[in-house]
Amino acid sequence: MISKDYTILAPEGIHARPATALVRLVKKFKSGISLQKGEKTIQLNSMLNILALSTKGGDQVSVLIDGEDEEEAASAIDVFFTEHLTTPDHT
Known part of the structure; x- marks a missing residue:
């Protein structure tokens, strides 16, 4: 298992456009x-799952x-997160 932490830098967070692109990539x-934010973990196979997580700019996700x-x-x-949403947290 691989786990990687990110801080979302995009002020609008993960909205519909990147969520759709992320689902396409994951498939x-x-x-x-x-994707985990706080205590909540969702599968990255549905745009609705991603949007329900309500990830905003400044949030930390894994x-x-x-x-x-x-x-x-x-x-x-x-590559997707780095180019579109974040900078990686090197932990």
């Missing part, structure tokens, strides 16, 4: 991929990836 992988292609998925998701 390319066989691994189970989820991406959790578990499966046979987790390394490849982690790299792709890292």
Whole structure:
């Protein structure tokens, strides 16, 4: 399992456009991929799941990836988050 922490820098947070792009990206992988904010964890397979998490600018989230292609998925998701929403927290 791979876990990576991010701080959302986009002032509008994760809204419909990046949520849709994130779901499309996640569907390319066989691994189970989820997003955690505080005590709440959702699967990244539905735009509604992502929007229900209500992630705003300044929020800290963790991406959790578990499966046979987790390394490849982690790299792709890292690029997505870095380019579109965040800077990685190096922990």
